[in-house]
Amino acid sequence: MVASDDGFPVAFGGEVAGGHLRLTDFVGTLTTSMNNLDVRAGRGVGGRVVASGKPIGVVDYTSDRSITHDYDGPVQAEGLSAVLAVPVRVGGTCRAVLYGAIRQRVPVGDRAKDKLVGASRRLAGELAVRDEVDRRVAMAETITATRGVDVSDTASLEELRSVHSELCAIAGSTQxxxxxxxxxxxxxRLADLRSGTTQPPVNAALSRRETDVLAQIALGCTNADTAARLSLAPETVKAYLRSAMRKLGAHTRHEAVVRARSSWLLP
Structure with missing residues (x-):
């Protein structure tokens, strides 16, 4: 959390869309004066952050001459004075803005600044992951929507398997x-895509984690690689792999992948 007694008593922020920042998340506020406030690029503290992509801070919001005062009403209603706003940048674009505020007319300390900047970086990382997830899911949904795709084609099949493994890896590590x-x-849905109509010869039920591990092994990942991708300990990966091999009646990791595919557990 950014808001704290030794940092910012008040913290808030929101996402940027179409050059506008909408404030939606608040910690430590006493009123609803800023709820869903629409901040235009270049206006106020947050608007300047959106326009410049750089942190902006003021000690006395209502009297500061470096900003416009379009939003003095909501800010005064909340009783805020010192305000620092930082951008959340993903791929060079300001995707959100985080604010830290103090009700007294005092300079923002370095510790509080570092805390807010750190929070913005963490959020930027989370948004980047979500963007990648959305891209992968969209790709997967396109593949599954095209039921006539020839998954017997090597290139198509490898693309399908790659997307499937990436989805399992991200799903296994997200909170x-x-x-x-x-x-x-x-x-x-990707795993259910089949080029034939025969029923699977092996009736094995793998746990979600066992499937996650096999999906990475199928791409040629080592146990260490798999552990890193799934945020697991290497010994845990080994345990899941051994369990999956036992259930599939496989003696090697390669045989386990083959049997999982023939059982329609992997694409």
Whole structure:
């Protein structure tokens, strides 16, 4: 959290879309005066951050001459004075703005600044991951929507398998339950794509984690690579792999992948 007694008593922010910043998230506020406030690029503190892509701070918001005063009403209603705003930049674009504020007319300390900048960097990383997830899911949904795709074609099949493994890797490491459920659902649809009509010869039920591990092994990942991709310990990966091999009646990791594919557990 950014808001704290030894940093910023008040913290808030929101995402940027179409050059406008909408404030939606708040910690430590006493009123609803800023809820859903639409901040235009170049206006106020946050608008200057959106326009410049750089942190902007003021000690006395309502009297500072470096900003416009379009939003003095909501800011005064909340009783804020010192305000620091930092951009959340992803791929060179300002995607969101985080604010830290103090109700007294005092300079913002270095510790508080570092905390806010650190929070913006973490959020930028999370947004970058979400963007990649959205891209992968969109690619997967395109593949699954094209039911007539020839997955017997080597290039098409390898692309399908790559997307499936990436989805399993990201789903296995994310802490967002909703996002995880969405990715696993699409991964299952990918695994269900078949070029033939025969039923699977092996009736093995693998756990979600066992499938995640095999999906990475199928791409040629080592146990260490798999552990890094799934945010697991190497010994845990080995345990999941041994369990999957036992369930599939396989003696080697390669045989386990082959059997998982023939069982329609992997694409």
């Amino acid at each position: 967002d339950p909703g996002l995880q459920h969405r990715m696993y659902a699409v991964a299952k």
